[in-house]
Amino acid sequence: MTAPPRTGGLLPPMPRTWWLRSAAYRRFAARELTSVFVLAFTVVMLLFLLALSRGPRAYGRFLGWLGSAGAMALFAAILAAGLYHTLTWFRLSAQVQVVRVRGRVVPRGAVAATLTAAWLAVSAGVAYVHVWW
Amino acid sequence: MAGGTIELRVTRYRPDRSPTPWVDTFRVPYDDDTVVLDALNHVKDEVDGTLTFRWSCRMGVCGSCGMMIGGEPRLSCGAFLRDLAPGPVTVEPLRHFPVLRDLVVDTDDFLEALREVRPWLIPRRDAADGDGEGRQTPAQVDAYRQFSMCINCMLCYAACPVYGQDRTFLGPAAIALAHRYDMDSRDGGRDVRRRILGRDEGVWECTFVGECSAVCPKGVDPAAAIQRSKVDLALRAWRVVWPAGAGR
Numbered sequence: 001m002t003a004p005p006r007t008g009g010l011l012p013p014m015p016r017t018w019w020l021r022s023a024a025y026r027r028f029a030a031r032e033l034t035s036v037f038v039l040a041f042t043v044v045m046l047l048f049l050l051a052l053s054r055g056p057r058a059y060g061r062f063l064g065w066l067g068s069a070g071a072m073a074l075f076a077a078i079l080a081a082g083l084y085h086t087l088t089w090f091r092l093s094a095q096v097q098v099v100r101v102r103g104r105v106v107p108r109g110a111v112a113a114t115l116t117a118a119w120l121a122v123s124a125g126v127a128y129v130h131v132w133w
Numbered sequence: 134m135a136g137g138t139i140e141l142r143v144t145r146y147r148p149d150r151s152p153t154p155w156v157d158t159f160r161v162p163y164d165d166d167t168v169v170l171d172a173l174n175h176v177k178d179e180v181d182g183t184l185t186f187r188w189s190c191r192m193g194v195c196g197s198c199g200m201m202i203g204g205e206p207r208l209s210c211g212a213f214l215r216d217l218a219p220g221p222v223t224v225e226p227l228r229h230f231p232v233l234r235d236l237v238v239d240t241d242d243f244l245e246a247l248r249e250v251r252p253w254l255i256p257r258r259d260a261a262d263g264d265g266e267g268r269q270t271p272a273q274v275d276a277y278r279q280f281s282m283c284i285n286c287m288l289c290y291a292a293c294p295v296y297g298q299d300r301t302f303l304g305p306a307a308i309a310l311a312h313r314y315d316m317d318s319r320d321g322g323r324d325v326r327r328r329i330l331g332r333d334e335g336v337w338e339c340t341f342v343g344e345c346s347a348v349c350p351k352g353v354d355p356a357a358a359i360q361r362s363k364v365d366l367a368l369r370a371w372r373v374v375w376p377a378g379a380g381r
Contacts, residue, residue: 009232
């Protein structure tokens with residue numbers, strides 16, 4: 001806005017706990033918070049590359065850490081958060097993108113389901129290449 | 134059939150009487166057809182004539198009777214007491230707006246945001262005078278129809294935590310109405326609105342909480358309008374390297 005906000009009238013400041021007000025706000029906060037776990041996964045991947053670049057001993061130590069209980073717990077949390085983050089964004093993507101087939105708008109649920117199915121198919125392909133190739 | 138009496142807890146604010154708000158409790162009669170607005174009018178007519186609130190049409194069209202009812206932004210003319218029984222029912226002024234008196238809020242910032250996005254048809258450059266009535270196909274109308282249903286009730290602003298934290302944000306309804314005209318095949322003002330929507334206080338402030346769409350009494354989806362405007366602006370920026378990728 002060009003004009004600055006008016007200051008007339010009583011306007012209490014927004015509390016820091018605004019996101020606790022409703023279930024919808026809490027779901028939003030959870031969605032945003034899960035992106036931290038997505039970032040954590042990226043950091044782990046960067047550390048993986050760093051260890052690889054430092055030679056066999058550093059790489060071996062990194063692999064040892066990957067097998068630890070702490071790393072397993074971290075990856076379990078990353079997986080759960082990543083699933084929540086991904087599925088919520090697929091649902092929102094369907095709200096943003098209008099998809100038409102033969103001139104008719106495809107229902108949002110069908111768009112989200114298609115995205116999820118495509119994602120599962122790609123994930124299965126990656127898992128197949130990683131595990132069996 | 135519902136009926137009897139129900140308790141209303143109404144937040145009051147009169148700067149000439151007290152610098153801080155307080156809550157008044159009223160017990161009002163109701164039946165199946167009584168809405169919160171009726172109850173407030175009962176209080177004003179029968180109990181306390183100083184109670185101040187806005188209303189006009191009583192049928193969900195004018196958009197002037199929005200307030201927080203049970204903590205949710207709603208039109209008081211559409212909030213039936215039978216659905217809120219046994220109560221008590223809390224009634225507060227719309228959140229995120231400066232309160233002037235009781236349930237009346239200052240709407241000037243919203244009206245300024247609305248004016249800024251040019252929510253009217255800006256004729257296309259290629260439209261010559263005397264082109265006629267600007268006919269549209271049903272598909273062209275469907276592209277913007279739902280966004281044209283906005284009644285400027287500002288419930289979406291009360292539901293938007295982004296606007297609550299930064300009141301320079303253009304906000305859901307103003308952007309939805311900008312999108313309504315952007316999507317109109319008769320309009321040629323998209324570039325003008327892109328400059329407004331693309332500013333810091335435009336669409337990029339939105340974090341897609343989505344509650345603006347959830348509370349809209351007319352089924353408008355401002356959250357979708359904002360995200361689609363983001364896509365349009367991003368494609369516009371991308372056009373430098375991929376000219377075929379941007380829309381009109």
